[in-house]
Amino acid sequence: MSTAGKVIKCKAAVLWEPKKPFSIEEVEVDPPKAHEVRIKILATGICRSDDHVVSGALIMPFPIIIGHEAAGVVESVGEGVTSVKPGDKVIPLFVPQCGECSTCLSTKGNLCCKNDISSASGFMPDGTTRFTCKGKAVHHFVGTSTFTEYTVVHETAVAKIAAAAPLEKVCLVGCGFSTGYGAAVQTAKVERGSTCAVFGLGGVGLSVVMGCKAAGASRIIAVDINKDKFAKAKELGATDCVNPKDFTKPIHEVLMEMTGLGVDYSFEVIGHTETMAAALASVHYNYGVSVIVGVPPAAEKISFDPMLLFSGRTWKGSVFGGWKSKDAVPKLVADFMEKKFVLDPLITHTLPFLKINEGFELLRTGKSIRSVLVF
Ligand code: PAD
Ligand code: ZN
Ligand code: ZN
Numbered sequence: 001m002s003t004a005g006k007v008i009k010c011k012a013a014v015l016w017e018p019k020k021p022f023s024i025e026e027v028e029v030d031p032p033k034a035h036e037v038r039i040k041i042l043a044t045g046i047c048r049s050d051d052h053v054v055s056g057a058l059i060m061p062f063p064i065i066i067g068h069e070a071a072g073v074v075e076s077v078g079e080g081v082t083s084v085k086p087g088d089k090v091i092p093l094f095v096p097q098c099g100e101c102s103t104c105l106s107t108k109g110n111l112c113c114k115n116d117i118s119s120a121s122g123f124m125p126d127g128t129t130r131f132t133c134k135g136k137a138v139h140h141f142v143g144t145s146t147f148t149e150y151t152v153v154h155e156t157a158v159a160k161i162a163a164a165a166p167l168e169k170v171c172l173v174g175c176g177f178s179t180g181y182g183a184a185v186q187t188a189k190v191e192r193g194s195t196c197a198v199f200g201l202g203g204v205g206l207s208v209v210m211g212c213k214a215a216g217a218s219r220i221i222a223v224d225i226n227k228d229k230f231a232k233a234k235e236l237g238a239t240d241c242v243n244p245k246d247f248t249k250p251i252h253e254v255l256m257e258m259t260g261l262g263v264d265y266s267f268e269v270i271g272h273t274e275t276m277a278a279a280l281a282s283v284h285y286n287y288g289v290s291v292i293v294g295v296p297p298a299a300e301k302i303s304f305d306p307m308l309l310f311s312g313r314t315w316k317g318s319v320f321g322g323w324k325s326k327d328a329v330p331k332l333v334a335d336f337m338e339k340k341f342v343l344d345p346l347i348t349h350t351l352p353f354l355k356i357n358e359g360f361e362l363l364r365t366g367k368s369i370r371s372v373l374v375f
Pocket of ligand 2: 047068
């Protein structure tokens with residue numbers, strides 16, 4: 001029996017308030033309105049950005065269904081949807097691509113003005129939600145919400161991918177892999193022979209390492225306070241691994257000593273203001289480029305010596321690896337299918353969806369890189 005046009009009752013992991021475990025609840029998911037798509041989620045990764053919502057570092061409205069790194073199959077589409085149809089394999093896009101705003105029309109950027117990251121409204125673009133639980137409206141997360149058996153997204157926030165793609169792997173193209181790899185090859189545009197430093201070796205940081213390696217970097221210095229991350233960093237291309245805990249002096253001084261005048265490119269892939277400042281201070285004083293990938297914690301500010309920038313350094317940020325999402329995601333999945341990069345080393349755990357709280361504990365205790373929840 002077709003579910004199109006009907007409310008679907010299904011299981012979802014609802015966050016009722018910050019700093020609490022997820023509650024598995026029965027939720028009602030409304031049918032997609034015009035230009036919207038309802039997706040049956042089949043696999044979703046756990047990213048630190050999700051945990052930032054739980055911890056309060058990323059402020060979002062509650063109750064909410066979070067999750068943004070996923071893959072699934074289109075269940076039904078609203079009026080006017082032309083780019084996907086029921087049965088298509090798809091990846092939801094936490095950075096949409098509307099094709100009409102100033103960013104979408106420019107070749108310079110990718111953060112479509114229709115994104116709900118900075119605004120954090122928790123609504124669909126029309127200002128309403130498609131989720132209800134126990135009679136209460138439940139918010140969406142950055143236009144995706146994937147910790148649920150069914151979700152609704154706007155057509156500009158979903159990309160059709162190859163029918164043969166393994167969803168429990170390519171879900172990482174929806175965030176972690178693309179964000180890290182793109183920060184290196186797309187935002188920084190790392191060149192052959194350059195030196196790089198990557199601060200933070202989670203799923204995103206290790207993908208930066210992969211991007212630096214693919215770009216032909218001659219030296220990739222991997223920095224993490226958890227030495228258990230070093231073996232995988234080396235496997236993926238790091239030439240040196242440094243643990244700031246092994247030194248009494250600041251980490252940027254250690255990197256300066258290792259490289260002479262600093263690295264060509266550095267990446268902060270943790271989400272702490274101190275490491276953002278340290279990553280900036282670690283690049284070449286004149287032409288070094290430092291990229292912020294880690295999500296800045298709410299309400300925290302950085303004070304820094306402007307001489308660091310006056311002398312020529314560039315400080316920039318990168319959301320979703322600089323990719324124009326709807327165009328790039330199908331190509332990245334095709335590249336994966338052609339073995340142009342690997343995802344397996346990033347996936348340390350695969351768990352049933354209902355074990356979501358266990359998956360978050362693995363992340364918080366530093367035991368996992370990516371856990372993928374399967375439905
Ligand atoms: P993760 O928690 O798996 O990895 C972070 C790593 O940083 C861990 O290995 C930690 O041990 C390490 N770390 C923690 N503190 C320090 C420190 N002081 N010095 C060195 N290393 C440290 O996270 P992730 O890889 O899923 O995400 C990394 C960040 O990127 C996080 O802030 C997340 O919210 C952000 C992100 N940004 C985007 C984007 O579009 N810009 C997308 C996805 C994730
Ligand atoms: Zn993410
Ligand atoms: Zn746009």
